[in-house]
Amino acid sequence: METSVKRRIVISRPDYIEKILTPSSRDTTFMLRFPYFEGLEELGVSGKGIISNHKINSWRFNCKFFDNAVLKPSFISEAIERSNILTKELEEYWKYVGKLNISSYEWSLETDITKWALRFACDMITIVVTGERSYSMASYYNILSNKKVKNSNTAIEDPERFIQGIKNHLSGFTYFLYFSPFLRHHIPFIKDQVKATLKNRDYLFKILDLIIKKRRKEIEEIPVGDELRNDMLTSLIVTNTVRDINRTNIGIDNISRPMTDDEIRANLLDSFQGGIDT
Structure with missing residues (x-):
């Protein structure tokens, strides 16, 4: 009688583990992304950005743009500075919400810090990605x-x-990873959740498209050669264009081109997903 044997590989060397967990645009042996799922096509994210991109060339193309945007020293320095500013702002909100002892000017606050952390993360990722504020902490304070x-x-x-x-x-x-099209579209509760998810996707796409459109217009009004902001969105828009003062020239298979708005939107969505809900 034949029995099936499962092969198990035990990795004990840290350098091997690091290689698996930190893929690069050059080495795609271990790609941290979803494989192809039919459901992700319906969701509108398959083959786009980084997280849900099963197409190796497209994944490498997006990774190079992403790395070019976030690994610049100016980008990192500004992110650190913004983090310090937001931390001080958060402390001020806590003071106002907390119980202030007038005699000693001491205050105390009992609160759910996870809710504040979520909004701090949203403020932080919005600044480094778009160069603008979302005022999430201020909204929660209100x-x-x-x-x-x-x-x-x-x-x-x-x-x-x-x-x-x-x-x-x-x-x-x-719902899009583990349920078939029939289940997604015909089974009660599941189909309602699918409709709600698609409606929510349209809302997110609309917000991100407006952000991209606004930033493109701002860049067009700036003379060519003038210094631009250090945010990720600006970098994604100008790379491989005449406004790219660093002349990065990112391409795959000797094809260098700017990113389309759909590609930029996918990268922004990946960034917000990773920055807000991780």
Whole structure:
């Protein structure tokens, strides 16, 4: 009688593990991304960006743009500076919400720090990705406090809805990964969740498309050769164009071209997913 034997590989060398967990655009042996799923096609994310991109050449192309955007020293320095600013801002919100002892000027606060952390993450990722504020912490502060904070020039009109939208998008992946088209479209409850996920996807795509369109217009109004912001979105837009002062010339198979808006949107979505709900 024949029995099936499963092969197990035990890796004990740290350098091997590091190679598996840190793939690069040059070495695609171990790619940290979803394989092809028919459901992800319907969700509109298959073969795009990095996380859901099963196409090796496209994945490498996106990785090179992504690495070029986030590994610049100026980008890293600004991210650190912004992090310090947001931390101080968060402390101020806590002071206002907390119980202030007038006699000693000491304050205390009992709160769910995970909710603040989520909004801190949204503020942080929005700044480094778009160069603009989402004021997520301010929005949450307004929910808790009678004294409201007003903000203008926000990148995201309703940060509370956007954060929930990102979380719903990730949780909705399950229906498109593990259920067949028949189950997704005909089984009660499941089909309702699928419809809600697709509607939420359209909302997120609309927000990101507006952000990209706005930034493109701003760049067009800046004279060629002038210094641009150090955010990720600007880098994705100008790389491989005449406005790329670094002349990065990123390409695959000797083809160098700028990113399309759809490709940029996929990378922004990956960034917000990784930055907000991890």
